[in-house]
Amino acid sequence: MVLKCIAIDDEPLALRLVSEYVSRFPALQMVNTFEDAITGAEFLKNTPIDLLFVDINMPDVTGIELVRSLQAKPMVIFTTAYKKFAYEGFELEAIDYILKPIDIKRFTKAVEKAIDYYKYKNKPADDETDESLYVYSEYRMVKIDLDTIEYIESMEDYIKIHITNDKTVLTLIPMKKVLEKLPSAKFQRIHRSYIVPVNKIRSIQNRKVRLTNVELPVSESYNDFARNWSKQK
Template identity: 65%
Template sequence: MIKLKCVAIDDEPLALDLIEEYISRFPYLQLVRSFEDAISGAEFLKSNPVDLLFVDINMPDITGIDLVRSLANKPIIIFTTAYKNFAFEGFELEALDYLLKPIDIARFTKAVEKALEFYNYKNNSSAEAAEESFYVYSEYRMVKINVAEIEYLESMEDYVKIHLAGQPKPVLTLMSLKKALEKLPADKFKRIHRSYIIAVSKVRSIHNRKLKLGDAELPIGESYTESVRGWARNF
């Protein structure tokens, strides 16, 4: 059985005790060490790589953000916080999730199940697995995107909106459309405009340089017209 090596860091003893107790309930989690002192925890992590780190954001000596930023080899990160309307500079750290104190077991379970899934994803190098899903950072956490659910991707300056079938709200992530296309199987996704990539299987009709899929009607860019004609012959 896979065991994720974990470290927990929190300056509040009761919060740390609760995380330790929760970790003990999951056979695929192994608590290596826990620390009430963030600086000691950071020093331990620099010479002892682990798979998963639970770390409080607000600590008196150094913040959880600064602690994570100092690590050369970053584990999977789950931040914890006592503040509902928190603000932190952790976007570039790509934390898997964050937990609001007091942490309940149901929410903890959801986070660690996601951690195990993400660990397996990172350690599975098969091309088939890579085509099935990928992860993006959105709204302070890593979000799994199932390739089969994508209808189209829309460029919004430095961001990409990923529109998923059956989901009223797209996933917004900091990424270029070119980078997004690299994550997708080339035979199943095509660029039709400088602002749009579509899933070929979701296309309902093509007419007058307009393409319909789901509830959306998208323009076909002039420079993409010949390319669309090429793959649309098999449509």
Template identity: 70%
Template sequence: MQLKCVAIDDEPLALMLISEYVSRIPSLQLLKTFEDAISGAEFLKHAQVDLLFIDINMPDITGIELVRSLEKKPMVIFTTAYKNFAFEGFELEAIDYLLKPIDFTRFAKAVDKATEYYKYKNAEPKDQPDDSIYVYSEYRMVKVNVNDIEYIESMEDYVKIHLPGVKPVLTLMPLKKMLEKLPADKFRRIHRSYVVAVNKIKSIQSRKVQLAGIELPVSDSYADFIKEWAKR
């Protein structure tokens, strides 16, 4: 399998570096490079492209504006010389951001993420693994192992995915939509603000679900779950 890719950057040296890096990765096929963002955007409208490497800061149009304008969006890896990314990029669900000067090891890691995500999105339903999901967090696509999730907390427009021993993953998504991504037999909503992994529950007492190191409330609307859990 090869991902067909395009690179857009107003800096010729940056394009040369990306072209050289792409040539070292057999899973990539570079279709074309563009120093002119407008020409690149026109090409993307008519070509079948799987992955786009694009600079954020360009003179005629920003990379974020260009990607937003595309009716059919490929996977995107942004390249930038700036550490502070525009928040607007969040909604575009970029696979990754690469900070210039780009190191090959970091480049290859971003490509691995894109390849993995491509396989996930294009697998037949019967071949879809239920042990991982992808969410957009901290300006990049993040893979989360479903079996590691302890509970999920709603924070208005965001949800916080709590995992053991690491920082929670924060993503822009309503709790209802997150539930749709998860296997129904493994996760249950117990409150308007909480979803728990059923196999992570230690005990339930006085409308309180006991997990490792935390206690979560069960609201009246979801009280039937207590009886269901007791029968397991």
């Protein structure tokens, strides 16, 4: 597996640094670099790539505008000196958002996310060995191990993923879509507002699901699941 990359940045020194960092990863191949967004965008129209490193604050066309204009979007890692663009990176579902000056440890973390996500997206359809969920949170891609999920809660436009050690991940995604990302044998929706891991159900009684540390309601629409679970016990 080798991910084809390009980098776009109006600062030649920044381009050289990204290229040098990329050369340290056998799983990455730098195909080309560009000092302006317009030339880079033209290249992207005709050449499919896997991963784009792009500066945000560039003259003429910003990195945000460039990514928005792409019909076929590669994975994107934004590089910028400005924190104020973080929300736009979130809207465009960037893999990561690295502030300049870029150090190799931070760069490595972003690249590892991209490699993991590429493997996740390109696994065979019948491969059910992956034990992770990928969502966008805090302006970047977040990987969540399935066995750490305690339950998932709907909060209007967002969902809150409760994970072990009282931690939570907030992400902008519909419940229906996140349910599609989860293995149906391991996760069940019990209410319009809740999804639970089946192996963490301790009991179901009086339309209440008791998990390890919380009790959640079962709505009438999902009573069949409650009855079937009870029969299996």
